[in-house]
Amino acid sequence: MIAEVANHLWQSTVFVVVAGLLTLAFRKNRAQVRYWVWLSASIKFLIPFALLMDLGHDLLATLASHRVATEIAAPAVSATIAQVTQPFPNAIALVPAAPQSTHLISIAIFGIWACGFVAVALAQLRAWRRVRAALRSSTPIDIPAPIAVRSCPGLLEPGVVGFLRPTVLLPEGILKALTHPQMEAVLAHELSHVRRRDNLTAAIHMIVEALFWFYPLVWWIGARLIAERERACDESVLVLGSEPREYADAILNVCEHCVKSPVVCVSGIIGADLKRRVVHIMARPVGKRLTPGRKLLLGGAAAVAIAIPLAVGMTGFASQGRTQGVEASNARLPSFETASIKPDTSQTQLVPGRLLPGMPLNGVNVNVDNGNFNATTIVMAMIMDAYGPMDENGSRPEFLSTEQVLGGPAWIRTDFYQINAKVNDSIVNGEWKKLSTPQRLNEAMLMLRALLIDRFKLRVKHATKVLPVFEAVVAKDGPKITEDKTNDQPCRIGDLGPEKGRWLDVKSCPLSDFLGLIALLPGTDSRPLVDKTRLHGRYSFKMHWTPRSPGVPKPAEPSDAPFLIALREQLGLDIVSAKAPTDVIVIEHIEKPTEN
Numbered sequence: 001m002i003a004e005v006a007n008h009l010w011q012s013t014v015f016v017v018v019a020g021l022l023t024l025a026f027r028k029n030r031a032q033v034r035y036w037v038w039l040s041a042s043i044k045f046l047i048p049f050a051l052l053m054d055l056g057h058d059l060l061a062t063l064a065s066h067r068v069a070t071e072i073a074a075p076a077v078s079a080t081i082a083q084v085t086q087p088f089p090n091a092i093a094l095v096p097a098a099p100q101s102t103h104l105i106s107i108a109i110f111g112i113w114a115c116g117f118v119a120v121a122l123a124q125l126r127a128w129r130r131v132r133a134a135l136r137s138s139t140p141i142d143i144p145a146p147i148a149v150r151s152c153p154g155l156l157e158p159g160v161v162g163f164l165r166p167t168v169l170l171p172e173g174i175l176k177a178l179t180h181p182q183m184e185a186v187l188a189h190e191l192s193h194v195r196r197r198d199n200l201t202a203a204i205h206m207i208v209e210a211l212f213w214f215y216p217l218v219w220w221i222g223a224r225l226i227a228e229r230e231r232a233c234d235e236s237v238l239v240l241g242s243e244p245r246e247y248a249d250a251i252l253n254v255c256e257h258c259v260k261s262p263v264v265c266v267s268g269i270i271g272a273d274l275k276r277r278v279v280h281i282m283a284r285p286v287g288k289r290l291t292p293g294r295k296l297l298l299g300g301a302a303a304v305a306i307a308i309p310l311a312v313g314m315t316g317f318a319s320q321g322r323t324q325g326v327e328a329s330n331a332r333l334p335s336f337e338t339a340s341i342k343p344d345t346s347q348t349q350l351v352p353g354r355l356l357p358g359m360p361l362n363g364v365n366v367n368v369d370n371g372n373f374n375a376t377t378i379v380m381a382m383i384m385d386a387y388g389p390m391d392e393n394g395s396r397p398e399f400l401s402t403e404q405v406l407g408g409p410a411w412i413r414t415d416f417y418q419i420n421a422k423v424n425d426s427i428v429n430g431e432w433k434k435l436s437t438p439q440r441l442n443e444a445m446l447m448l449r450a451l452l453i454d455r456f457k458l459r460v461k462h463a464t465k466v467l468p469v470f471e472a473v474v475a476k477d478g479p480k481i482t483e484d485k486t487n488d489q490p491c492r493i494g495d496l497g498p499e500k501g502r503w504l505d506v507k508s509c510p511l512s513d514f515l516g517l518i519a520l521l522p523g524t525d526s527r528p529l530v531d532k533t534r535l536h537g538r539y540s541f542k543m544h545w546t547p548r549s550p551g552v553p554k555p556a557e558p559s560d561a562p563f564l565i566a567l568r569e570q571l572g573l574d575i576v577s578a579k580a581p582t583d584v585i586v587i588e589h590i591e592k593p594t595e596n
Helices: 002-025 031-044 049-064 104-136 180-196 198-211 216-239 244-257 274-283 292-320 324-329 379-386 425-429 437-455 511-517 562-571
Strands: 148-152 159-161 167-171 338-343 364-367 372-378 405-407 416-422 459-474 492-495 502-510 529-531 538-545 573-589
Touching: 002 031, 002 104, 002 216, 002 292, 031 198, 031 216, 031 292, 104 148, 104 159, 104 167, 104 198, 159 180, 159 198, 167 180, 180 198, 180 216, 180 244, 198 216, 216 244, 216 274, 244 274, 338 437, 372 379, 372 437, 379 405, 379 437, 416 437, 502 511, 511 529, 529 573, 538 562, 562 573
Parallel strands: 148 167, 405 573, 459 529
Antiparallel strands: 159 167, 338 416, 364 372, 372 416, 459 573, 492 502, 502 538
């Protein structure tokens, strides 16, 4: 989070520098131009470039997967485990424990920011309440004006209150201090604030100041906004026909009458550097209008400010996307020695096969010891496994869910294929002997990827999309498992058999290994599972549950699934829904294979 804020600040700072250069380029033009440039710099603090980058990213992803909405019917495969009843392997090594930290520094920084935010917000609220109190104590003045004009005792200066129903407030007795032309100039100034919606834009910058109170640059921008705002109103008054000397005298007379500081939350007449304002009024009253060339420059700068982060987001998507066919052509993927692919019209649903470590691909039997790969399944399921992420040990602990595969024709989710493939014996008896079981499984999945590329002409790209996920957390009553510090044997997760329900025996395993096994939750749609337990170390425990009987409706709530109830009651762990940036696969091209 701190890194994201730091990135946002330096990006906003660069934006402010560019805005400053633009105001220098427009220094001879009217003040309202510079005001809007500075206001855009202020609003930039509320709009991180990351949002525009994500928009560009999503736009390109949408173009790449525009067929998803029309071609994806209800998936024929729901990559779920309605009951965790398939036999577990004798040994398993799955998701490595992700490093967790207490984020004490982040918490402390957030606490300091919150205190500053509350202090600034309370100060602004106090000023607003003073203005409201002044408005309530005011009395109407019979002065011809398009909006209400009221006199207020104790008011520090003339000003406009509110932006939905604006009212001009004048200090009590100010009419006696000004001549009629001067009073008309003061009213013209305040009405200019109303036309420009200055109170609304001032409120926007007040939000920026409250959120970024710690950053001096936002306060400096506030000073620039006040200066250009008052100068813009001065120019408006002079354009309407007021004499520069009369107007300057009106400002000085108001200053003599109102000796205190200007009112916060009110667009008044005294704001900004008075000496510079008076000199400007007398020497060069009105700036030049924008020429077509300068309008083009200003519009081009605005377009570039929006286009750059959009382009970066699109470039990021393109750089993430990689044509997998190139990988195969460059022989970077291992391949099966022989492979047979035939349509299988006898299948109407997936038949669960024996699951290997972390492998949710139903209808598959893979023997990573002798190199046999046999499957009766749909292409969607193969893609989900073939393109799963790889960990730093070269194994594939996670497999994609249905929500992580976008695009492609409907038949990849409905048509079954029988696949029989074989790994070269020299590989099985040679380099595979040096690999662990999960690493051999990963090699088989890379061969499956090469098979999809070669025989199905598959081309995909990777992207990132915010998707619903599940998070494993400690239940509210705390964990009910204790760290096993006595057993230094390799992690083993065994299935104790189906008698009287299911029994799971976990011995000396990081909790992430166990969570990797339940990444596809029973009774729910498939989602990635993220470990948020912050439980380190190795654990040994047994878990028992009674699977839902065939034909019994799914629970109304996913948390009522038998396995998850057992998880909560026996281990003190819970599964909650969340959203997070998730790797997705966008199918660019795929063809039905020819039989062999």
